[in-house]
Amino acid sequence: xxxxxxxxxxxxxxxxxxxxxxxxxxVVSESSNGSKEFSVSLDLVPDDILERIFTFLPIxxxxxxxxxxxxxxxxxxxxxxxxxxxxxxxPWYFMFTSNxxxxxxxxxxxxxxxxxLELPYIDKSxxxxxxxxxxxxxxxxxxxNIISVSNPITKDxxxxxxxxxxxxxxxxxxxxxxxxxxxxxxxxxAKSKQIPEDYVRWDFSVYKYDSWVGTWVTAVSEVFLGxxxxxDSVICDGVLYCLIHSTVLGNVNPRHSVIMYDLVxxxxxxxxxxxxxxxxxxxxxxRLVNLxxxxxxxxxxxxxxxxxxxxxxxxxxxxxxxxxEVARMPHKFFQGFGEFDDVFASSGTDDLVYIQSYGATALxxxxxxxxxxxxxxxxxxxxxxPLQLFTGFCFEPRLDIAT
Numbered sequence: 001x002x003x004x005x006x007x008x009x010x011x012x013x014x015x016x017x018x019x020x021x022x023x024x025x026x027v028v029s030e031s032s033n034g035s036k037e038f039s040v041s042l043d044l045v046p047d048d049i050l051e052r053i054f055t056f057l058p059i060x061x062x063x064x065x066x067x068x069x070x071x072x073x074x075x076x077x078x079x080x081x082x083x084x085x086x087x088x089x090x091p092w093y094f095m096f097t098s099n100x101x102x103x104x105x106x107x108x109x110x111x112x113x114x115x116x117l118e119l120p121y122i123d124k125s126x127x128x129x130x131x132x133x134x135x136x137x138x139x140x141x142x143x144x145n146i147i148s149v150s151n152p153i154t155k156d157x158x159x160x161x162x163x164x165x166x167x168x169x170x171x172x173x174x175x176x177x178x179x180x181x182x183x184x185x186x187x188x189x190a191k192s193k194q195i196p197e198d199y200v201r202w203d204f205s206v207y208k209y210d211s212w213v214g215t216w217v218t219a220v221s222e223v224f225l226g227x228x229x230x231x232d233s234v235i236c237d238g239v240l241y242c243l244i245h246s247t248v249l250g251n252v253n254p255r256h257s258v259i260m261y262d263l264v265x266x267x268x269x270x271x272x273x274x275x276x277x278x279x280x281x282x283x284x285x286x287r288l289v290n291l292x293x294x295x296x297x298x299x300x301x302x303x304x305x306x307x308x309x310x311x312x313x314x315x316x317x318x319x320x321x322x323x324x325e326v327a328r329m330p331h332k333f334f335q336g337f338g339e340f341d342d343v344f345a346s347s348g349t350d351d352l353v354y355i356q357s358y359g360a361t362a363l364x365x366x367x368x369x370x371x372x373x374x375x376x377x378x379x380x381x382x383x384x385x386p387l388q389l390f391t392g393f394c395f396e397p398r399l400d401i402a403t
Contacts, residue, residue, distance in 0.1 A: 050075055058108065059397040062399070077399060089397055089398070090109045090352060091348070091350055092395060093356075093393070093394045095107070095379055095381060096381075096391065096392065097388060097391075107379070112377050114379055119136075129174075129393040131176065131393060132177050133398070134151055134178065135176060136149070136395050146159070147174065149185065161216060165189075169193045170202075171192040171231055172192065172231065177235035183400075188208050189216075191229070201224065202229070203224075204224050205220070207219060219266070227244045227257065229245075236293050239263065240260065241260050241295055244256070244257050253282045254278055255282065256299075258277045258279065258295075259277075277321055279299060280316050281314075283301065284307065284343065285300050287299070289346065291349070300312075308342055309342065314329070333375075338357070344358060345357075345358060348394060349396055351368045352367060352368070352394070354392070354394050361379040361381055363375070363376040
């Protein structure tokens with residue numbers, strides 16, 4: 001259920017008088033300076049002109065416009081022209097707290113407002129999340145065979161078939177990729193499980209689900225030596241990237257690496273570990289982000305000789321298998337989070353990267369094009385007890401993508 005945060009009233013229940021634009025009756029009126037003004041009824045405006053007008057609206061305004069009349073509703077929901085020509089929409093960030101319901105607040109960076117949002121068919125907030133082109137993929141944390149794909153705006157949702165592989169893996173991660181032309185999507189699930197009575201070797205498998213086929217297939221399976229899978233992955237330009245962790249005891253630097261698997265080309269003779277790319281420095285944690293089909297790493301920079309303590313946050317972009325530093329969070333913003341754990345939430349789309357501490361509701365936004373850091377407006381969710389945790393993810397708000 002989506003609603004404007006100013007009055008907590010859902011869009012679905014808003015009266016016509018509350019959202020309708022001022023009436024146009026087509027009569028001539030006198031202005032204050034004595035000149036004549038003409039008002040024109042929007043009923044006389046052709047559909048193609050209305051479509052053009054709607055392309056300049058933010059997504060939140062478009063949703064409100066659908067409640068004005070049936071004609072506007074039909075234009076916005078049925079017109080392919082509208083979505084292929086509209087101005088780019090900035091990604092929203094959905095923030096929620098650990099509880100038994102998947103309800104929270106979504107931040108709109110264009111209007112700089114928070115909206116009340118309830119995720120469809122998601123039983124609880126403890127889940128793994130990935131998003132692409134308006135669709136969000138959820139995997140239940142307690143039962144990782146429960147995977148759903150949904151559009152948070154239209155509330156369209158689909159439960160996927162149970163994936164193959166280990167029922168209770170030690171680590172797992174999901175990623176989704178949506179084709180922007182056909183709207184078909186691919187979901188990947190990477191599972192990692194320690195081989196029994198062996199502290200060094202780990203099974204690592206990747207499973208792939210294609211929406212146009214409707215079934216899971218095993219894409220690749222290997223045994224890692226001294227490395228294990230994690231809970232972070234992303235698909236960029238048809239390539240799956242997974243963050244893996246060293247299991248070797250002692251002062252190993254760096255402790256993270258990135259493996260890649262080409263979903264289009266399929267298996268090759270070279271192992272995943274042989275093609276892995278070490279992270280640029282010692283990190284407390286790393287988050288992989290797809291920004292315009294380029295792989296971006298947001299990492300917590302560890303203190304020297306103290307790999308479990310974070311001293312800052314950096315952003316790097318992968319170019320021809322080499323990491324190039326984009327930015328480091330200024331210390332005043334790092335301090336603005338208050339107590340910052342060694343792990344944190346971060347996701348992004350388009351040119352925006354969102355960063356959030358698990359222990360607070362503060363949300364920081366980094367614009368890759370402008371190279372600018374900026375706080376969001378204050379989130380309405382409140383911290384009710386000291387150990388309460390918060391998390392979130394970003395997604396593109398779209399009305400034209402279905403599961």
